[in-house]
Amino acid sequence: MPAQLAARALGLQGPAFCLDAACASSLYAVKLACDQxxxxxxxxxxxxxxxxxxDLFLHMGFTALNALSPTGRSRPFHREADGLIPAEGAACVVLKRLDDAVRDGNRILGVIRGIGLSNDGRSRGFLVxxxxxxxxxxxxxxxxxxxxxxxxxxxxxxxxxxxxxDATEIASMGRVFAELRDVPIGSLKSNLGHLIAAAGLAGMVKVIQAMAAGIRPSTLHADAAPLDVIGxxxxxxxxxxxxxxxxxxxxxxxxxxxxxGNNAHLVLEEWRPATVSVPVAVPPPPFRVAVVGLAVVTAADDFAAALAAPPAEDSPRALDSITLDLAATRVPPADLQHALPQQLLAMKAVARAVADAPALPAATTGVLMGMGCDAEVARRGLGVRLADLCAPTPTWISVPR
Structure with a gap:
């Protein structure tokens, strides 16, 4: 809804949608906006x-993942760093094709030269x-x-x-920058904490301001004891x-x-009219897309028959259980026990759809899924808050005499 609310407030009629790529969400949004x-x-x-x-949901969630700092300190790259500190905020950028911005006399704050997206695939686990x-x-x-x-x-x-x-990030960057030395690095989390879904854009704003000032900002708290792997x-x-x-x-x-495992990296360049030359992408020619896999999972045993005839009054509308082939899903049973029903249902549909599809090239096969919020995510937080909500008895609870 945030994208639709903003579009409605501004009277805009172009594409508007929200996405969730966890802490990489805002850079994913920039990439998809550039594609448009x-x-x-x-x-x-x-x-x-x-x-x-x-706030309770975030703190309980990150505590369960052993990711929240028990000392309450945000110390990226510090040898004794013990976790993140969630922060609140929002950031927004307005994007145009460079040639259009120059033609229209817009103030240009920076030029996006490239954005790379990836996911971890079948790695050691969702938490690693x-x-x-x-x-x-x-x-x-x-x-x-x-x-x-x-x-x-x-x-x-x-x-x-x-x-x-932090150590994993040093390792991954080290492979790409292996032939270089003394490349300056920093993290905005030392100043603001972790802005979660807005973190990538917040870092982009920091870099734009740093370019304008001609100053590389410092990272706080890690000067005395940086990670050994940095050396x-x-x-x-x-x-x-x-x-x-x-x-x-x-x-x-x-x-x-x-x-x-959602990963995004953006390359930003300062605007210098005399030196920046960015090729303008040409819209691709129209093409047709073939559907090569399909699956439907419903409470009806025979979906095709359900389409052909009105369902009986006693026909099931909801699924009482969801069974998965562990060999096909390749998810540890312990993780499946904690999954939400709609996550399991989506996995079952995907497994069926790809069963008859051609081979899936790992590096160039994407997954896009539409899924609504599951009310189950509020159950644990409600359990914690219920005592406060019910004592003294709220006026919205009707107590029989």
Missing amino acids: LHDGHADLMMAAGVNRGD PDAGGQERALAAAYTQAGFGPETVSLLECHATGTALG ASPFRLLDRAEPWEAEGPRRAGISAFGFG
Whole structure:
């Protein structure tokens, strides 16, 4: 709904939708907005991210994942960092094709040269970041940009202050930047905490402001005890602000890596009319799409028959149970026990759809899914709050005499 509310308030009639890619959501939004511009479906796009989730839900969730800092300190890249601190906020960017912005005399704050997306695929698990998946997102961004990482003079990292996550990010970046030395790195989470769905755009805003000021900002709290792995890496931690000097236009990489393996990396360049030359993408020719797999899972035993004839009054409308082939889903049984019913149902439909489909090339097969919010996610929080809600008895509860 946030996208529809914004479009309605502004009187806009172009494409408007929301997405969830966990902590990479806002950079995914930027990528999809750029695709709309490249393909000629829109002339101006807004990409935004917002995090104002239920505070109890976030704290309970991150505590269950052992990701919340028990000391209440956000310390990316610190040797003794013990977790993240959720933050609240929103960010928005307005995007146009570069040629159009120049023609219209717009104030240009920066130029997006490339965005790479990936997911971890079948890695060690939903809770474990995968360096290979992150590396693929970085490599895709620089391939699209048309230049290598050697021209990047700042990396705004995802680094949230979790020991495993920060070390994994150093490893994945280290493979892409292996031939370089002293590449400056930092993380906005040391200043604001983790903005979750808005984190990537917040980092983009930081970089745009840093380019305008000509200063690489410092990362707080890690100067005394940075992670040991940084010392042997191609990177140096920005523990104090410094002039941003670069040969040619200033360029930065911005990363956002989401829970479950959503990875995004964006390459941003400062606007210098005399030096920036970005090829304008030509809308692809129309093409037809073949449907090569299909599956429907409903309470009706015979879906085709249910379409052909009106259902009987006693026909089942809801599924009493959902069975999955563990060999097909490849999800540990312990994880399945904690999954929501609609997640299991979606997995069953996907497994059926791909069973008769052609071979799936891992690197170039995408998954897009529409799914509503499940009210079950509120059950645990309601259980915690119920005592406060019911004592003293609220006026909205009718008590029989």
